[in-house]
Amino acid sequence: MxxxxxxxxxxxxxxxxxxxxxxxxxxxxxxxxxxxxxxxxxxxxxxxxxxxxxxxxxxxxxxxxxxxxxxxxxxxxxxxxxxxxxxxxxxxxxxxMALEGALDRPVISSWSALITYCRTAMQHEPVEQFRVLFLNKKNRLMADEVISRGTVDQAPVFPREVVKRALAHEASAIILVHNHPSGDVTPSGADVEITKTIVDAAKPFNIIVHDHLIIGRETTASFKSLGLL
Structure with a gap:
């Protein structure tokens, strides 16, 4: 046997x-x-x-x-x-699961959950992407979309497309988010310029840009906290 x-x-x-x-x-x-x-x-x-x-x-x-x-x-x-x-x-x-922790909640009271979602979705992305979070009148997160993907160091962003999508969602406010695959979350001159352009494009439609977040491997930068918005 x-x-x-x-x-x-x-x-x-x-x-x-x-x-x-x-x-x-x-x-x-x-x-x-x-x-x-x-x-x-x-x-x-x-x-x-x-x-x-x-x-x-x-x-x-x-x-x-x-x-x-x-x-x-x-x-x-x-x-x-x-x-x-x-x-x-x-x-x-x-x-x-990270998105579910932030969806349909006021961003002020769920800011940490929002950051967790953005980091989970973007911190390891090998190329730069530009994402927009859409908020309703109560500042609750309704949806988010990736507006553009770029090379390792840039993502072309079209302000009119950002506003168009905000209007389609009937959003009252938006938060801009993009990642820096290099890990350095220091805003570039182009980052500052595109933010100003989107703010100006959204203003006639009473759409507020609450913040612009830059996601790195280890840290996150906020334009609002840096006094850039």
Whole structure:
């Protein structure tokens, strides 16, 4: 009679990691361990600990892994297109949950939730994008849209398009948001100029520009706090 095959060596590790998570939650696990837990279902029959560590080393942290483009993810040995799409699902779910924390709430009382959403959605973006948040008369967030995407260091913004979308949403106010992939959140001369142009374009329609946020990898800059708006 043939001997029963032994379970793979990583099976016990997976059980122990799941048990740690069940007992103490995500705070007790390192980024690569949380990533391991996620990859267990995507890659069920292989030890994914080395892969999780490789992904964190390449993209910096868990958020960076989830935000990486599919092509960049599949460039990592062991990551199939299916696994890459699973990781993009993780990013989409995180952004959606962050948005739900800010949606339909007054921005003054939910400012931290708003910043969390913007950072979740944009801080790891490899190219610059320009996003507009639309607020109603009670300053509640109704919707947001990505107006433009650019190269690694610029995103063309069209003030008339911003105002057009605000009118379509019947917004009374807007918040401008864009990211700096370089990580430096210092407003550029072009950032200041485009903000002034949008403010002037929105004024005849009684649409207020509350703020312009610049999202970096580690920090966020506010035009209002900097006295630029």
């Amino acid at each position: 043939a001997e029963k095959a032994s379970p793979p060596h990583h099976a016990g590790h997976r059980d122990r990691l799941r048990a740690r998570f069940a007992k103490a939650g995500g705070d007790a696990l390192a980024d690569y361990e949380l990533l391991e837990l996620f990859l267990f279902r995507s890659i069920p029959r292989r030890d994914v600990k080395p892969l999780a560590k490789d992904l964190i080393a390449r993209f910096g942290d868990l958020g960076g892994v989830a935000a990486a483009p599919v092509q960049a993810l599949t460039d990592i040995k062991g990551v199939s297109e299916k696994t890459a799409i699973d990781l993009k699902l993780l990013q989409a779910a995180s952004a959606r």
